[in-house]
Amino acid sequence: xxxxxxxxxxxxxxxxxxxxxxxxxxxxxxxxxxxxxxxxxxxxxxxxxxxxxxxxxxxxxxxxxxxxxxxxxxxxxxxxxxxxxxxxxxxxxxxxxxxxxxxxxxxxxxxxxxxxxxxxxxxxxxxxxxxxxxxxxxxxxxxxxxxxxxxxxxxxxxxxxxxxxxxxxxxxxxxxxxxxxxxxxxxxxxxxxxxxxxxxxxxxxxxxxxxxxxxxxxxxxxxxxxxxxxxxxxxxxxxxxxxxxxxxxxxxxxxxxxxxxxxxxxxxxxxxxxxxxxxxxxxxxxxxxxxxxxxxxxxxxxxxxxxxxxxxxxxxxxxxxxxxxxxxxxxxxxxxxxxxxxxxxxxxxxxxxxxxxxxxxxxxxxxxxxxxxxxxxxxxxxxxxxxxxxxxxxxxxxxxxxxxxxxxxxxxxxxxxxxxxxxxxxxxxxxxxx
Numbered sequence: 001x002x003x004x005x006x007x008x009x010x011x012x013x014x015x016x017x018x019x020x021x022x023x024x025x026x027x028x029x030x031x032x033x034x035x036x037x038x039x040x041x042x043x044x045x046x047x048x049x050x051x052x053x054x055x056x057x058x059x060x061x062x063x064x065x066x067x068x069x070x071x072x073x074x075x076x077x078x079x080x081x082x083x084x085x086x087x088x089x090x091x092x093x094x095x096x097x098x099x100x101x102x103x104x105x106x107x108x109x110x111x112x113x114x115x116x117x118x119x120x121x122x123x124x125x126x127x128x129x130x131x132x133x134x135x136x137x138x139x140x141x142x143x144x145x146x147x148x149x150x151x152x153x154x155x156x157x158x159x160x161x162x163x164x165x166x167x168x169x170x171x172x173x174x175x176x177x178x179x180x181x182x183x184x185x186x187x188x189x190x191x192x193x194x195x196x197x198x199x200x201x202x203x204x205x206x207x208x209x210x211x212x213x214x215x216x217x218x219x220x221x222x223x224x225x226x227x228x229x230x231x232x233x234x235x236x237x238x239x240x241x242x243x244x245x246x247x248x249x250x251x252x253x254x255x256x257x258x259x260x261x262x263x264x265x266x267x268x269x270x271x272x273x274x275x276x277x278x279x280x281x282x283x284x285x286x287x288x289x290x291x292x293x294x295x296x297x298x299x300x301x302x303x304x305x306x307x308x309x310x311x312x313x314x315x316x317x318x319x320x321x322x323x324x325x326x327x328x329x330x331x332x333x334x335x336x337x338x339x340x341x342x343x344x345x346x347x348x349x350x351x352x353x354x355x356x357x358x359x360x361x362x363x364x365x366x367x368x369x370x371x372x373x374x375x376x377x378x379x380x381x382x383x384x385x386x387x388x389x390x391x392x393x394x395x396x397x398x399x400x401x402x403x404x405x406x407x408x409x410x411x412x413x414x415x416x417x418x419x420x421x422x423x424x425x426x427x428x429x430x431x432x433x434x
Contacts, residue, residue, distance in 0.1 A: 004312050004341035010263040010301060011070045011188035013338065016120050019192050024059060024209040024227035031055040032388070033222050033229045035211055036237030037062075038069035039187075039377035040366045042194050044235055046113075047385030049201035056203045057229045059222065061210035064195055067241050068373055070188045071342035073261060073291045073303045075281045076107050077127060078147060078182050080376045082350035083431070090401050098397055102383070104150045106375035107182050109382065110190070119193030122296040126280025127182030128167045131175040136285055139432035140177040147179060154181035168282060169274040170327050184281035184293045187374050214246055216360045233388055236365040239373075240343035244410070249357055250365045253347065253403045257417045258312055259371060260341035261303035262320035263295075264334050272298050275328060285433050287424035290323060300324070300331070305344075305371075307425060310417040316341060346370040346420075348404045352380045354387070355399040364388055368403075 031053055034041045037060030045056050060066070080103035081087070088096045114123055131137050137160060144158045159167050159176045167176040195205060206224075215221040220234040236247055244251045267275075272294050276282075281293035292302040302324040306313075313319035316339035325332060347353050347368030357363045366384050369376055380398070387395030409416060428434035 004258065004260065004316060005343070007316070007340035008338060009071055009340045010261070010295070010299070010338055011065065011186065014186065014297070015192065016189050017192035017196065019064070019195060021060075021064070021205040021207040024206040024224050024229070026227050028057055028204070028227070028229045030057045030204070030229060030231045032057075032233045032235065033220065033231035034058045034235045034237055035222065036060065036067075036239065036241075037064040037195075037205065037207065038067045038237065038239065039191060039373060040237035040239060040381055041235065042191055042198060043377055043381035044237065044366070044385050044388070045203050046194050046198045046201075047382050048389060049198055049203055051385065051389050053389060054202040057231070058203065058205045059209045059211055059224065059229065060205070060207045061241070063207045064205070065188045065191050067239060068342060068344060068369075069191050071261070071340060072187055072374055073281070073301060074184045074187045074293060075127070075283060075291055075374060076110055076123075076183045076185050077283070077372065077375050078107065078179055079103050079372070080106070080379055081352065082370060082372070086349045087351055087401050091397060095397050098394065100146070101150060102379055102394060105382075106379045109378040110185060110375065113194065113378075114190070117193060117197040119190060119197070121190040121193055122186040123183065124185070124279060124296070125180050125183040126278040127179045127184070128278065128280055128282050129177040129179070130168060130173040130282055130284045132173055132284065135429070135432045135434065137175040139285060140175055144177055147177075151181050154179065156180070165277075167278055168276065172327050173284070178278065178280075180278075182281070185374065186296070211243070211246060216357075216363060218362070220363060233362045234364065235384075235388070236363070236367070239367045239369070240345040242367070247365075250353075250367060252405045252407070252409070253353060254345045254368045255406045255409045255413060255416060256343040257305065257310060257346055258341055259303060259305040259344055260313065260316050260320055260339065261301060262317060262324065262336050263338040264300040264331070265337050267294070267298045267300060267334065269298070274330075275300065287428040287433055288421060290327060292324075292327070300334075302327075306421070308418065308421050310414045310421065312341065344369070344371045348406060349401075351401065352376055353401075353403045354380060354384045354395070355403070
């Protein structure tokens with residue numbers, strides 16, 4: 001396994017829930033079987049359980065949060081995809097309005113769930129989208145209008161010039177859009193708290209239970225090395241860790257890229273105040289973003305991805321530190337304690353994918369968050385659970401968006417992802433993102 005994936009993460013080092021689940025060693029008969037123990041699998045199970053569908057089994061090949069859920073920046077952002085205009089031609093103006101309305105639900109879902117189930121996940125309000133030039137300022141002014149239209153009661157404000165320092169302690173940025181309805185969270189503790197809530201409903205979770213074989217039909221049979229699960233409905237929720245041999249139909253509709261993060265030593269309060277006057281989370285708006293936040297323990301979490309050529313840096317600490325110092329040069333003497341990375345599951349249009357298999361309408365899937373998974377997963381899986389349970393117009397709308405195949409990704413992934421990054425970076429100039 002790649003060292004970036006196997007490295008200790010901030011989340012694993014600071015998790016507050018000591019939850020352990022057994023390996024599947026029996027034959028079960030349930031209503032729903034879910035493959036994948038990240039946000040997608042756990043959120044969908046919890047949404048279904050709240051609807052009264054509790055006879056659910058979740059199979060995780062490693063342990064809960066092993067994938068992107070336990071490796072991300074913890075950003076609780078507004079929105080659901082990178083550029084909603086790219087899906088407009090498939091769903092029309094009215095459909096786009098519906099997507100835009102539900103795209104702002106994520107932060108509220110997370111806040112409500114933490115309160116409802118008393119989850120200890122270090123939730124903190126405050127987010128800022130950062131720009132570096134006049135083109136990006138124009139984009140942020142447009143976002144300001146959009147955000148205020150759907151969240152008129154939230155504290156949302158655009159800062160320019162010297163006022164930017166009221167939001168972020170860096171000379172790199174010339175404009176900042178503050179959104180106090182968004183924020184950041186300890187994503188692994190959030191996941192584990194949600195998993196605990198699901199098990200309280202009676203949902204069964206199994207770790208170290210890698211799926212070996214699937215048999216579709218009116219009842220699906222899922223086999224692991226030491227057990228099996230029969231179910232009326234099934235959900236693929238593996239994202240970047242889907243085994244190509246098990247379900248090629250959805251495997252070929254996404255491609256993986258990598259992102260990397262670091263964690264600093266604990267910082268003194270005055271330095272934290274300089275970095276983050278709002279104690280919020282941040283990201284710039286370039287096609288390949290830098291993102292960062294100060295944690296509850298006063299550590300800086302800083303992340304990014306390679307901007308043009310897809311590769312995994314040989315020294316993650318040095319690579320991330322170089323980017324961090326571009327933004328915060330006064331952190332030159334700060335020690336980096338951890339660095340890690342992992343794959344992100346990307347769709348061609350950078351919009352999450354949900355639906356069911358063409359010949360098996362009882363087999364559902366969710367994937368392709370394209371780097372923005374913490375908040376959108378809570379929105380998407382609410383809609384997905386509606387589709388799996390009783391059906392809904394929102395599910396019909398989201399599942400109607402076409403998911404194109406990405407050919408040759410197994411042999412040409414590095415080349416294809418690099419070409420995609422170069423294209424998105426170039427087109428970013430036209431879209432006010434560069």
